[in-house]
Amino acid sequence: MSKHAYAQVESGSPVLDALEELLGERVTTAMAVREHHGRGEDYFKPVPSEAVCFPHTTEEVAEIVKICAAHRVPVIPFGTGTSLEGHVTAPHGGITIDLMQMNEVLEVHPEDLDCRVQAGVTRKQVNEYLRDTGMFFPIDPGADASLGGMASTRASGTNAVRYGTMKENVLGLTVVTADGKIIRTGGRAKKSAAGYDLTRIFVGSEGTLGVITEVHLKLYGIPEKIASAVCQYPSLGEAVDSVILTIQAGVPVARIELLDALMMEQTIAYSKLEGYETKPTLFYEFHGTEAGVEEQAQLVREIADEFGGSAFQWTTSQEERNKLWQARHDAYYAGTSVEPTKLGMSTDVCVPISRLAECILATEQDTRASGFDTPIVGHVGDVNFHVLFMLDPDDADEVRRVKECNQRIVERAIAMGGTCTGEHGIGVGKMDYLPLEHGEDAVDLMRTLKRAYDPDNIMNPGKMVRL
Numbered sequence: 001m002s003k004h005a006y007a008q009v010e011s012g013s014p015v016l017d018a019l020e021e022l023l024g025e026r027v028t029t030a031m032a033v034r035e036h037h038g039r040g041e042d043y044f045k046p047v048p049s050e051a052v053c054f055p056h057t058t059e060e061v062a063e064i065v066k067i068c069a070a071h072r073v074p075v076i077p078f079g080t081g082t083s084l085e086g087h088v089t090a091p092h093g094g095i096t097i098d099l100m101q102m103n104e105v106l107e108v109h110p111e112d113l114d115c116r117v118q119a120g121v122t123r124k125q126v127n128e129y130l131r132d133t134g135m136f137f138p139i140d141p142g143a144d145a146s147l148g149g150m151a152s153t154r155a156s157g158t159n160a161v162r163y164g165t166m167k168e169n170v171l172g173l174t175v176v177t178a179d180g181k182i183i184r185t186g187g188r189a190k191k192s193a194a195g196y197d198l199t200r201i202f203v204g205s206e207g208t209l210g211v212i213t214e215v216h217l218k219l220y221g222i223p224e225k226i227a228s229a230v231c232q233y234p235s236l237g238e239a240v241d242s243v244i245l246t247i248q249a250g251v252p253v254a255r256i257e258l259l260d261a262l263m264m265e266q267t268i269a270y271s272k273l274e275g276y277e278t279k280p281t282l283f284y285e286f287h288g289t290e291a292g293v294e295e296q297a298q299l300v301r302e303i304a305d306e307f308g309g310s311a312f313q314w315t316t317s318q319e320e321r322n323k324l325w326q327a328r329h330d331a332y333y334a335g336t337s338v339e340p341t342k343l344g345m346s347t348d349v350c351v352p353i354s355r356l357a358e359c360i361l362a363t364e365q366d367t368r369a370s371g372f373d374t375p376i377v378g379h380v381g382d383v384n385f386h387v388l389f390m391l392d393p394d395d396a397d398e399v400r401r402v403k404e405c406n407q408r409i410v411e412r413a414i415a416m417g418g419t420c421t422g423e424h425g426i427g428v429g430k431m432d433y434l435p436l437e438h439g440e441d442a443v444d445l446m447r448t449l450k451r452a453y454d455p456d457n458i459m460n461p462g463k464m465v466r467l
Contacts, residue, residue, distance in 0.1 A: 006092050006458075007071040009050035018067045019053060019095070026054040026101075037076075037096045040083035041143070041332075043343035043393050044428060049076055049090035054101050058174055058182055058213040061097060065211065066180030068095055074458050075178075077207040079149030080122065082141075084346055085427025087153065087206055091462040097211060099148055105129045106214065113219045114171055114188055119148025119212050126217070135219040138163040141423065142329040148212045154204030156423035158328060161247075161381030162254040162287065163220065165423070170203050174214035178454040186216060201449070206425050207460035209453040223287035226254075227297060228321045231309040232279040236260050236364060236376075238307040239280040240357040243380045245306070247353050251299050255285035256381035257328050260364070263335065263375035263388075270334035271327035277311070282380075283328055285321070331377045335388040342390040347406055349413035350384040350422030359416055360385055363409050370405045384422030411436070426464045434465065 009015045011029070019027045028034075029051045038048035055061045068075050074094025081088060090096065102118040105126060109115065110133045117126055124144045127136050139150060140157040149155075151173065156165040163169065172186025185198040202209060233239035243256055258280070259267060265278040284300060286293045301312060315321055327334075336344040351359045360376065367374045367387060378385025387409065389402045410420045410433050420433035435443050446465045450457075457467060 005072075006094065007073050008093065009073055009095060015067060015071045015073050015095075016051060019051065019064065022060065022063050022067070023053055023055070026056075028052055034096070037078050037081065037098060038089055040081050040086065040088050041344070042084045042086060042429070043345045043391055044086040044089060045393060047089040047091050049074070049096040050093045052078075052096045052098055054098050056101055058102075058176065061099075061176045061211055061213050062180045062182050064095065064097055065176050065178070068458055069179055069456065072456055072458060074461050075207075075211065076460050077148070077152065077211045079120065079146030079152075080143060082143035082145050083149065083153060083427065084348075084424045085421075085429040087425065087427040087460070087463060089428065089462075091428075094458070099211075099213065100146060102213065108133060108135075109188070110135055110219075112188060113221070114217060115219055116214060116216045117147055118214055119146060119151075121147050123147065123150065130219065134222055136222050137169070137217055138220055139166055139169055140329070142332055147215045147217070151203050151212050151215050152206050153425040154423070156379065156382070156384065158255045158257055158285075158325065158379055160379060160384075160423075161256060162252060167200065167203055169218045170199060170215060171218055172216035173199055173202050173212055175202050175210040175212055177210045178456065178459050183210075188216070204425070206427060206464050208450060208464045209459060211459075225286075225288060225290045225293040225316070226318075226321065227286045227293050227314060227316045228324055229284040229286075229297065229300070229315075230276065230281060230311070230313045230324065231284070231304045232277055232281045232311045233304075234279070234308045236280045237357055237361055238309075239282055240360055240380065242303050242307040242309060243282065244353055244356055245303050246300055247381065249299065249303070251296055251303075252288070253284060253296060253300065253381060254287040255283065255325075256379075257283040258376070258378045258380040258385065259283070259328075259331065260376040262373065263331060263377045266334040266338055266375060267327050267331055270337055271323075271330055273324075273327055275313070282309075283324060285325075331375075332388065335375050335377075336390065339390045342392050345389040345391055345402060345406070346424070347387040347389075347409050348384070348421045348424040349409060349418055350382070351413050351416045351418030353383050355416040355418070356380065356383050356385075359413060359418070362412060363387060366408055366412075367405060370401065372402070372405060379422070382422070383418075428463060431464065431466055
């Protein structure tokens, strides 16, 4: 569907007049604001919408969507703007709904291990709020992302090896549908067999089926003991092999993160880490009782010794652990800081654990042979890793070569039984890989769902599946 099939939003238009009557100064057409909302932290060129709205309630979101639906105007949800696959661009114009002023924690039930938050609450904010309850929410993508955005992209992070992804940790949602209705999915019961699992359909739908305005989260008790460790290895292959054996041995680690030698060099410089060499490195974290953590740590150290692991450094200090994991979360920014005139493109494949070493080493060889000096970093505990390319989006030849190399990385992972995206989502960047991964018939079924939920294609059009 072309941009011209949609109504335009401009001064004096009935759409803009209705939005201004509803929100007053909380709707703007200022170019600086529109441009800010027209891109994430990716290499895609900014494509701003025609206006940006800042609602405070689910009811206001519903009214915005009703206005847009009545005039066939696209709706693009926006959180913190940290997505990496062009999710928030507006290729067909329309209205951006910025949900970050919807940032209240609505309910906390420590006795039932759950809470309900508005979509603009961030992961750090919710954990700060929960700190005195003895509870925490474990899903932690590198950025301090909004929980609505994390649900929309089925986000993951360093803790996924133990606690799962957003898919496992969202109990229910409040969603505004394409016709402006407000629906609530899921519930507070631990399990349910009642009807279609609408929660799982909206989690990971990237704003293409509706606007998530509230998220009902599963919580966990803060562990009695938390310990972190760093171990460095002679080669990338030996580091990855130790991960494979750790996972296959059933050690219940909370985190295992890989940084190759180049990524470690960049992280040491950016995050001011001291006492480490520029060698392939694993960051570990263990949660549990004091005895359980010590047992896990001993098992991992024995496995690390088998593969030449050295400089095993332990800490239980919260300050030191925070510094270590902040450095890991900042790896993307460490990589992009090396070439500040370029933009980052991060790959995002995930494969079965038995193929991890083969996939990472083949990827390293491929990128080097293609002339790219790219760092590799990954949530290898759940077999997801990233390669960071730096490119100039105005250099057509460089963009072509990066995309060709990325295509080989994706095709290799899918051929090994893996996926084109472990956590970043599809957005604009990975639409062409869906048929390769799932088959045309499955993608046709996705299109059928999209048309059923959003017959006028106003919800974040141009993303996820091609219509």
